[in-house]
Amino acid sequence: MDKLHEECGVFAVYGHPEAANLTYLGLYALQHRGQESAGIAAGGGGTVYCHKAMGHVADIFTPPVLGSLAGEQAIGHTRYSTAGDTDPGNAQPFSVTCNKGRIAVAHNGNIINATGLRRELEREGSIFQSSCDTEVILHLVARSRERTTAGALREALLQLDGAFSLVFLAEDRVIVARDPHGFRPLALGRMELSGGRVCYVFASETCAFDLIGAVYMDDVAPGEMVIAGPEGLTRERFAPESPRAYCVFEHVYFSRPDSYVFGRSVSETREMLGRLLARECPAEADVVVPVPDSGVAAAIGYSHESRIPFRQALIRNHYVGRTFIEPSQAIRDFGVKLKLNPVRRLLEGQRVVLVDDSIVRGTTSRKIVRMVRGAGAREVHLRISCPPTISPCYYGVDTPDKRELIAANSTVEEIRRFVEADSLGYLPIGALREAVGDAAGEYCYACYTGAYPTELIHVDDLLASRPQRF
Numbered sequence: 398m399d400k401l402h403e404e405c406g407v408f409a410v411y412g413h414p415e416a417a418n419l420t421y422l423g424l425y426a427l428q429h430r431g432q433e434s435a436g437i438a439a440g441g442g443g444t445v446y447c448h449k450a451m452g453h454v455a456d457i458f459t460p461p462v463l464g465s466l467a468g469e470q471a472i473g474h475t476r477y478s479t480a481g482d483t484d485p486g487n488a489q490p491f492s493v494t495c496n497k498g499r500i501a502v503a504h505n506g507n508i509i510n511a512t513g514l515r516r517e518l519e520r521e522g523s524i525f526q527s528s529c530d531t532e533v534i535l536h537l538v539a540r541s542r543e544r545t546t547a548g549a550l551r552e553a554l555l556q557l558d559g560a561f562s563l564v565f566l567a568e569d570r571v572i573v574a575r576d577p578h579g580f581r582p583l584a585l586g587r588m589e590l591s592g593g594r595v596c597y598v599f600a601s602e603t604c605a606f607d608l609i610g611a612v613y614m615d616d617v618a619p620g621e622m623v624i625a626g627p628e629g630l631t632r633e634r635f636a637p638e639s640p641r642a643y644c645v646f647e648h649v650y651f652s653r654p655d656s657y658v659f660g661r662s663v664s665e666t667r668e669m670l671g672r673l674l675a676r677e678c679p680a681e682a683d684v685v686v687p688v689p690d691s692g693v694a695a696a697i698g699y700s701h702e703s704r705i706p707f708r709q710a711l712i713r714n715h716y717v718g719r720t721f722i723e724p725s726q727a728i729r730d731f732g733v734k735l736k737l738n739p740v741r742r743l744l745e746g747q748r749v750v751l752v753d754d755s756i757v758r759g760t761t762s763r764k765i766v767r768m769v770r771g772a773g774a775r776e777v778h779l780r781i782s783c784p785p786t787i788s789p790c791y792y793g794v795d796t797p798d799k800r801e802l803i804a805a806n807s808t809v810e811e812i813r814r815f816v817e818a819d820s821l822g823y824l825p826i827g828a829l830r831e832a833v834g835d836a837a838g839e840y841c842y843a844c845y846t847g848a849y850p851t852e853l854i855h856v857d858d859l860l861a862s863r864p865q866r867f
């Protein structure tokens with residue numbers, strides 16, 4: 398079955414003699430978007446080399462491996478894990494040889510009609526190597542009667558429904574595209590090379606540009622395809638205008654705070670979330686403590702607004718992956734202690750405002766509340782910098798089934814009791830909208846409202862294939 402492959406990072410370079418090395422660095426900066434597997438496909442002069450493996454970017458790409466990825470063009474991908482789905486065959490990029498030459502693709506998002514498209518393709522004789530929806534794109538491109546790769550890709554993209562920010566390598570060209578709603582981010586940057594040459598780079602988040610010294614120029618627009626080739630940069634719209642649906646969760650949690658996402662500073666947005674949270678859900682307390690790292694920026698905002706001192710009273714061990722990538726409950730339980738430890742001296746006898754970005758199942762939050770209380774806190778007031786998460790995401794964020802979302806099945810008071818906090822406050826949706834500056838209604842809030850911006854006619858397929866992880 399098609400797997401939702403979600404929460405990924407993509408990167409691409411056009412026109413740099415060290416394309417694979419830059420892609421390696423770019424993926425390094427995007428590691429937080431997926432830690433299960435990573436891959437790079439590099440090409441130029443009629444060849445495409447691809448290397449992908451399970452694990453972290455820094456472990457996979459040793460100097461000899463990078464040395465073998467020759468060419469001035471490259472695309473890369475980091476992929477998030479799925480429970481029981483540790484099949485290296487699902488690692489990206491996917492690369493094939495077809496009548497369009499040697500091509501490779503990597504993708505962030507979730508194509509919601511992939512199962513249907515795949516069934517049709519299989520009926521007509523296509524053979525799939527993986528359970529990933531991304532492979533569908535390659536088959537559509539390979540089958541297209543269009544003469545050029547860009548034309549074939551355009552035709553393929555028009556058949557896709559859902560969320561995709563994708564990077565595509567066609568020997569001497571890099572082509573990228575973003576779905577017409579713009580669910581997932583995709584930024585465009587440039588670097589000047591010696592001799593006046595210009596190199597173009599693309600990344601899920603701009604923090605990848607900072608590392609390689611590229612300048613952030615713009616976002617790839619929703620419904621836009623950008624072709625970087627010998628003729629320079631060509632930008633074109635491949636699909637008619639659709640209502641925008643930028644994923645608000647990128648700002649709430651997923652992206653790095655040093656990135657610009659959808660043209661906004663993530664750090665600034667998160668601080669504003671915290672400020673508004675302090676106004677909407679005040680607390681009488683002595684200290685504001687973030688759950689690191691997800692709650693840090695919002696806690697700073699909360700502290701500024703409330704004038705309650707900020708204290709880093711939970712210390713994170715940075716050498717442990719995010720607890721949510723651990724697939725089994727047993728490991729996850731252990732994971733909280735492995736990852737966080739309280740600073741007793743800062744918590745003893747204190748009334749604590751504990752700030753985090755979200756509650757999903759509530760189990761981690763409860764452990765953290767217990768940990769803070771166990772370290773001597775007199776009161777624990779939990780503040781969450783987004784509204785209650787009541788509906789799963791079908792566009793590329795890994796939220797569990799509705800049955801497991803605590804806020805889908807409980808009142809705020811019931812959740813407060815479950816997590817054992819003295820009080821619990823969530824940011825209202827209006828304030829979230831204000832923090833991301835969404836006057837024009839361009840964001841997707843489906844996880845907080847249950848109102849999905851696309852038809853979900855394929856949801857049964859999606860549910861059947863949905864891995865249970867987080």
Ligand code: AMP
Nearest residue numbers: 691721755756757758759760761762795
């Ligand atoms: P829990 O209390 O078990 O619901 O876990 C809440 C924690 O999970 C918070 O610290 C969040 O930062 C984190 N979190 C929120 N959304 C996700 C997600 N999609 N995947 C993994 N972790 C998440």
